[in-house]
Amino acid sequence: MLSEERLTQCLEVALAAANKAGALIKECIDLRASKPLEIEEKSSSADMVTQYDKKCEDIVLEMLRAFDPSFEILSEESNPDTPFTANPTWIVDPIDGTTSFVHGSFDCGVSIGLAVGKEPVLGVVVLPLMQEVFTAVKGRGSFCNGRRIHVSNCTDLKRAIVCTHTMYRRTPEAIEALLNINRELLSVPVHAVRSYGSAAMDMCSVAMGRIDLYFEVGIQAWDMCAATIIVREAGGHVRNSDDVANAVPLDITSKGMCCAANPALADFAAALVVKHNYRNAILN
Ligand code: LIP
Numbered sequence: 001m002l003s004e005e006r007l008t009q010c011l012e013v014a015l016a017a018a019n020k021a022g023a024l025i026k027e028c029i030d031l032r033a034s035k036p037l038e039i040e041e042k043s044s045s046a047d048m049v050t051q052y053d054k055k056c057e058d059i060v061l062e063m064l065r066a067f068d069p070s071f072e073i074l075s076e077e078s079n080p081d082t083p084f085t086a087n088p089t090w091i092v093d094p095i096d097g098t099t100s101f102v103h104g105s106f107d108c109g110v111s112i113g114l115a116v117g118k119e120p121v122l123g124v125v126v127l128p129l130m131q132e133v134f135t136a137v138k139g140r141g142s143f144c145n146g147r148r149i150h151v152s153n154c155t156d157l158k159r160a161i162v163c164t165h166t167m168y169r170r171t172p173e174a175i176e177a178l179l180n181i182n183r184e185l186l187s188v189p190v191h192a193v194r195s196y197g198s199a200a201m202d203m204c205s206v207a208m209g210r211i212d213l214y215f216e217v218g219i220q221a222w223d224m225c226a227a228t229i230i231v232r233e234a235g236g237h238v239r240n241s242d243d244v245a246n247a248v249p250l251d252i253t254s255k256g257m258c259c260a261a262n263p264a265l266a267d268f269a270a271a272l273v274v275k276h277n278y279r280n281a282i283l284n
Pocket of ligand 1: 096200
């Protein structure tokens with residue numbers, strides 16, 4: 001474990017790094033007309049990476065490595081295959097919501113999490129276009145721009161705003177699964193179904209109570225590590241995407257999760273994931 005003093009130092013360097021990369025994201029979007037993006041496709045035409053994903057990651061990793069070179073680093077662009085161990089590990093998404101970033105949309109930002117013993121213990125998410133900085137350290141609560149935040153008190157799906165996402169994979173099976181899930185949500189009927197482009201942003205929105213339930217399959221540890229502790233320290237619940245019984249610890253490398261204001265809402269989401277074979281449709 002890390003001491004409370006060391007965790008405070010970790011928070012300071014993560015904040016500084018996330019804010020520096022966030023400033024570059026905002027500059028790029030503000031000046032997008034004059035700064036053409038170099039866009040490469042990854043797993044599909046909807047799964048992209050730009051030179052700024054890499055530049056932002058370089059900024060963040062340089063600061064984190066200078067802080068303590070003994071920490072492991074798992075990061076989307078340059079260290080995606082680092083073995084996930086119990087050692088202190090920075091888990092970094094330099095631009096979460098790259099598709100939105102490419103389009104100049106608000107729903108993108110920087111996510112820096114710290115896991116110890118494979119558990120998220122510290123998280124920073126900077127959403128530069130929203131001018132929102134989310135932070136949490138285990139046991140100390142969650143904050144947005146320095147103000148304490150808490151999940152909503154929603155327990156009734158008919159009064160819930162629910163978030164799903166547009167996955168990269170567009171096979172007929174993946175499309176069918178997502179449409180069936182959204183059809184069931186609309187039939188509850190939930191107050192609204194929303195779909196944005198950043199897992200970290202939507203999890204932080206659950207933490208501050210403006211979204212009641214968000215679930216997705218196909219996301220990575222770097223999408224969810226920081227925001228997991230931010231949701232938990234805001235009184236929220238995060239579980240594996242298909243864990244209907246809420247029976248096993250969250251595995252942030254399991255490529256999916258359900259996060260909610262409370263376990264009852266997550267029960268419904270996990271049941272939808274299983275009923276519509278969502279994991280198999282997206283991952284296999
Ligand atoms: C994105 C996630 C989002 C998901 C996208 C993508 P990236 O992360 O934040 O929730 O729907 O498919 O995985 O690739 O922009 O860092």
